[in-house]
Amino acid sequence: MKTSNLLGLGLAILGNGVALAAGRPVKPARAQRAKACVITLQVLPGSDGGPLGPDGKHHDAFVPSNLEVPVGKIVTVRIVNHDMMEHSIYQPELGLDIVARPAAMKPDGRMIPITTTATFSVKARGRYRWYCTKPCDDDAKGWAMAPAARGTRDAGRPDKDGFMAGEIVAF
């Protein structure tokens, strides 16, 4: 399990602190209490359930690949990896480099998905693009990992949203 950096904890854990004014208890004005925010993603290998690409082949993919997270909340992301290889969610602006451990194989040859859990929080609204840094999608010659062309938004980085790239949308 890898836990990414906790970022910008704009989260005041106020507990039961109650200020006293003129002898009467005064509640904190904005006691923001974190509500559990859990997002579950599956990693599917192209050879077994991965989505179909525009090239007519199945590819390794995070499903879904877009995450919506509330600003300032602690988000727990659970990545259930059904692939025998590791994959990652890399987003340097948010300090994220979550490596999803590979699935395991039972002695009888059956695959056991392995779940990696990480927590993070996002300080500012916005759309943060992520991609996988682990060479993958081998069955399709690495299509999902191919770097985007120069002069494009994601130049030099994988940009196959819905496969090995996507967006973290903080609202």
Ligand SMILES: [Cu+2]
């Ligand atoms: Cu990958």
